[in-house]
Amino acid sequence: MACEDMDTVSLHCSDCPIRHRAVCARCETDELDRLEEIKYYRSFEAGQTIIWAGDRMDFVASVVTGIATLTQTLEDGRTQMVGLLLPSDFVGRPGRNTAAYNVTATTNVMMCCFRKKPFEEMMERTPHIAQRLLQMTLDELDAAREWMLLLGRKTAREKIASLLSIVARRDASIKMQPAQGSMNFELPLTREAMADYLGLTLETVSRQISALKRDGVIALEGKRHVSVPDMDRLLSEAGDDSDGGFLV
Amino acid sequence: MACEDMDTVSLHCSDCPIRHRAVCARCETDELDRLEEIKYYRSFEAGQTIIWAGDRMDFVASVVTGIATLTQTLEDGRTQMVGLLLPSDFVGRPGRNTAAYNVTATTNVMMCCFRKKPFEEMMERTPHIAQRLLQMTLDELDAAREWMLLLGRKTAREKIASLLSIVARRDASIKMQPAQGSMNFELPLTREAMADYLGLTLETVSRQISALKRDGVIALEGKRHVSVPDMDRLLSEAGDDSDGGFLV
DNA sequence: AACAGAATTTGACCCAAGTCAAGAAAGCTC
DNA sequence: GAGCTTTCTTGACTTGGGTCAAATTCTGTT
Numbered sequence: 001m002a003c004e005d006m007d008t009v010s011l012h013c014s015d016c017p018i019r020h021r022a023v024c025a026r027c028e029t030d031e032l033d034r035l036e037e038i039k040y041y042r043s044f045e046a047g048q049t050i051i052w053a054g055d056r057m058d059f060v061a062s063v064v065t066g067i068a069t070l071t072q073t074l075e076d077g078r079t080q081m082v083g084l085l086l087p088s089d090f091v092g093r094p095g096r097n098t099a100a101y102n103v104t105a106t107t108n109v110m111m112c113c114f115r116k117k118p119f120e121e122m123m124e125r126t127p128h129i130a131q132r133l134l135q136m137t138l139d140e141l142d143a144a145r146e147w148m149l150l151l152g153r154k155t156a157r158e159k160i161a162s163l164l165s166i167v168a169r170r171d172a173s174i175k176m177q178p179a180q181g182s183m184n185f186e187l188p189l190t191r192e193a194m195a196d197y198l199g200l201t202l203e204t205v206s207r208q209i210s211a212l213k214r215d216g217v218i219a220l221e222g223k224r225h226v227s228v229p230d231m232d233r234l235l236s237e238a239g240d241d242s243d244g245g246f247l248v
Numbered sequence: 249m250a251c252e253d254m255d256t257v258s259l260h261c262s263d264c265p266i267r268h269r270a271v272c273a274r275c276e277t278d279e280l281d282r283l284e285e286i287k288y289y290r291s292f293e294a295g296q297t298i299i300w301a302g303d304r305m306d307f308v309a310s311v312v313t314g315i316a317t318l319t320q321t322l323e324d325g326r327t328q329m330v331g332l333l334l335p336s337d338f339v340g341r342p343g344r345n346t347a348a349y350n351v352t353a354t355t356n357v358m359m360c361c362f363r364k365k366p367f368e369e370m371m372e373r374t375p376h377i378a379q380r381l382l383q384m385t386l387d388e389l390d391a392a393r394e395w396m397l398l399l400g401r402k403t404a405r406e407k408i409a410s411l412l413s414i415v416a417r418r419d420a421s422i423k424m425q426p427a428q429g430s431m432n433f434e435l436p437l438t439r440e441a442m443a444d445y446l447g448l449t450l451e452t453v454s455r456q457i458s459a460l461k462r463d464g465v466i467a468l469e470g471k472r473h474v475s476v477p478d479m480d481r482l483l484s485e486a487g488d489d490s491d492g493g494f495l496v
Numbered sequence: 497a498a499c500a501g502a503a504t505t506t507g508a509c510c511c512a513a514g515t516c517a518a519g520a521a522a523g524c525t526c
Numbered sequence: 527g528a529g530c531t532t533t534c535t536t537g538a539c540t541t542g543g544g545t546c547a548a549a550t551t552c553t554g555t556t
Contacts, residue, residue, distance in 0.1 A: 072397045074487050080400040082393035093386055100390060127375040130382055137385045138341055142348060144392035145330035149320045151399035152328040152447025156513065191534060199400025204513055206535055223522075223534065239322050404543065439504065452543055454505055471504065471552070 038118040044068075044105040051091075051103040059113040060092030066109035067188045070101040071196060081196040082144070086170055090136060094120050106193055151199045154239055159198040160208040161237035164218065168228060184227040212237070286366040292316075292353040299339075299351040307361040308340030314357030315436045318349040319444060329444040330392070334418055338384060342368050354441055399447045402487055407446040408456040409485035412466065416476060432475040460485070 041064075044050050050068060051057065063085050070083030082101060085091060091103060094116070123129045150162050165179075167187065172179035187194075191209075195202040212218045217237055219227045228234050289312075292298050298316060299305065311333050318331030330349060333339060339351060342364070371377045398410050413427075415435065420427035435442075439450040439457075446453065460466050465485055467475045476482050 070393075072393065074397070074401060076487075078401040080397040082396050095383055095386070101393070123379070124375070127372070127378060130375060130378045131371070134378055134382045134385060135343055137382060137389060138343070141385060141389050141392060144389060144396065145318075145320065145349070148330050148392065148396055148399055149322070149328040151396055153322060153326040190532095201514060202534080203515080203536085207513090210535070239324075449544060450504080451506085451545080454503095455543090458505070 038115045038122075040113055040115075042111050042113055044109045044111070046105055046107050046109075048105045049102060050105055050109065050111070051099045051101075053099055053102050055099045057092055057097055057099045058116050060090070060094060060116055060119055061111040061113040063087050063089050063091065064110040064112050066105060066107040068103055068105050068109050069193065069196075070103055072101055079196050080199060081193065083140075084197065087174070090133075092116070094123060094133070106189060156198075156200055156204050156208050157211065157237065158239040159200060160194075160205065160212060161217070161234055162240065163194060163198060164212075164226060164228070165231070165234050165238050165240075168226075168231065168234070180231050182227070182229050183231060184225065187224045187226055286363045286370075288361055288363075290359050290361055292357045292359070294353055294355050294357075296353050297350060298353055298357065298359070299347045299349075301347055301350050303347045305340055305345055305347045306364050308338070308342060308364055308367055309359040309361040311335050311337050311339065312358040312360050314353060314355040316351055316353050316357050317441065317444075318351055320349055327444050328447060329441065331388075332445065335422070338381075340364070342371060342381070354437060404446075404448055404452050404456050405459065406485065406487040407448060408442075408453065408460060409465070409482055410488065411442060411446060412460075412474060412476070413479070413482050413486050413488075416474075416479065416482070428479050430475065430477050431479055432473065435472045435474055 042061075044066075046066075053072070065087055068085040068091075069081050070085065071079050071081050073079045085103070091111070093100075097116070123133070150159055154162065164187075167189075168183050168185055169179045171185040172183065189197065191202040191205045194200075195205045198205065209218075209220075213220055216229070217233055219229070221227065290309075292314075294314075301320070313335055316333040316339075317329050318333065319327050319329050321327045333351075339359070341348075345364070371381070398407055402410065412435075415437075416431050416433055417427045419433040420431065437445065439453045442448075443450040443453045457466075457468075461468055464477070465481055467477070469475065
């Protein structure tokens with residue numbers, strides 16, 4: 001009935017370099033053409049706001065390349081990141097037509113957009129799409145809850161170690177490698193964005209990164225390239241019960 | 249195609265005093281009988297753990313009466329609440345068979361459970377159920393993100409004011425009344441549970457409640473009954489941009 | 497009504513992270 | 527490569543909320 005490996009087999013647009021995780025292709029091959037019809041591309045420069053909270057949203061989209069963030073803000077300007085969008089991540093909410101969060105490009109971003117109305121109609125015709133979206137949303141909810149534990153109960157050092165291991169894990173999964181032993185990767189976020197992610201100030205982020213470097217947990221080449229000699233050490237600094245049910 | 253007011257019309261089990269928000273009844277009346285077949289009730293005493301993180305989960309459920317919490321814990325015992333389950337809230341994750349969080353009854357709790365396998369089969373036959381669950385999960389995700397803003401960026405006083413206004417709003421919606429003007433309600437949580445919700449210690453919770461009382465924002469009768477002379481005042485203390493897109 | 501145990505409040509003290517401020521380093525453009 | 531701007535680091539100081547400890551109030555129970 002359902003596709004056997006829904007998690008790995010996804011819709012591959014003919015001209016997108018990524019596989020959109022939203023849709024399972026094997027089960028719904030006859031829907032591919034329709035999806036092609038309603039899609040279009042938009043690109044954004046680093047720093048540009050893609051969507052303002054409260055804006056009318058007439059599309060849903062997949063991130064093709066680059067990194068974007070979801071943020072929320074209090075009147076006095078305090079801001080909290082509530083989502084980090086990497087390539088293949090899904091943006092938008094079927095069944096709602098105004099955006100709830102600011103979406104900002106932190107690097108140059110290419111998005112593959114689908115007009116919302118036809119996408120929703122397609123969801124009604126092809127139940128597996130709704131089921132797949134439900135899976136993805138549940139995964140995001142788990143990620144949000146892990147993030148809540150981080151925000152509410154972890155120390156600054158643990159927060160930084162957690163963020164580094166999350167980025168390392170995502171990076172490894174893109175390269176199709178296991179996240180263990182020694183690793184290097186690029187930090188795709190400024191210190192300020194990291195602070196907004198972690199509920200800290202950028203000064204504290206900087207200090208804790210320096211401390212982890214001083215203690216030999218990580219090494220830096222330039223400001224953005226991180227190498228981790230021992231992932232297990234980093235994970236234990238993060239305070240997680242190693243099993244790794246973690247994400248975004 | 250879809251039911252017009254999916255949010256208000258929900259499945260009403262013949263002998264449950266609540267309407268389960270998971271399923272739209274108007275569209276799927278012929279499925280009611282099947283749902284009756286696979287359901288059963290379980291009750292739990294205050295303080296009892298309903299599900300341990302990592303346990304095998306062979307059911308999904310609706311809370312019928314009482315209050316339960318989802319919590320996550322670090323090895324050293326620091327705990328963070330990541331979900332608050334009030335009557336009509338849904339527990340469990342179709343497509344996953346181990347629990348990710350501890351579920352604990354904070355009051356006596358009655359749950360209406362559905363065996364997972366048949367429930368999932370029903371989801372495949374009746375697409376609207378998956379769509380309804382998707383809506384609910386997206387709502388929960390929004391709530392989680394609002395909660396992240398609270399955990400990451402609000403002061404202790406703002407956190408308390410936010411929690412009180414959330415409880416007030418939920419309480420009002422149960423009583424089918426608007427959440428404005430002056431209100432009274434019961435606090436269904438201990439100071440410790442509030443602390444776990446807010447990422448604080450119970451001492452800080454107590455101090456901030458005393459401060460809000462001293463400043464006339466709230467009044468207490470006993471330890472648990474709260475009256476709010478002016479909801480607008482409370483909301484402004486909470487730091488939200490009044491519009492009220494808030495929840496759980 | 498008297499006791500026991502839990503929940504809550506309050507006080508005194510401390511420290512992790514915030515604030516403010518000054519430099520240093522890394523990217524830019526011309 | 528000189529002169530920008532932006533990003534990052536580091537220092538000095540402050541403070542909000544944590545910790546530890548001791549009342550106080552609430553809830554039963556007998």
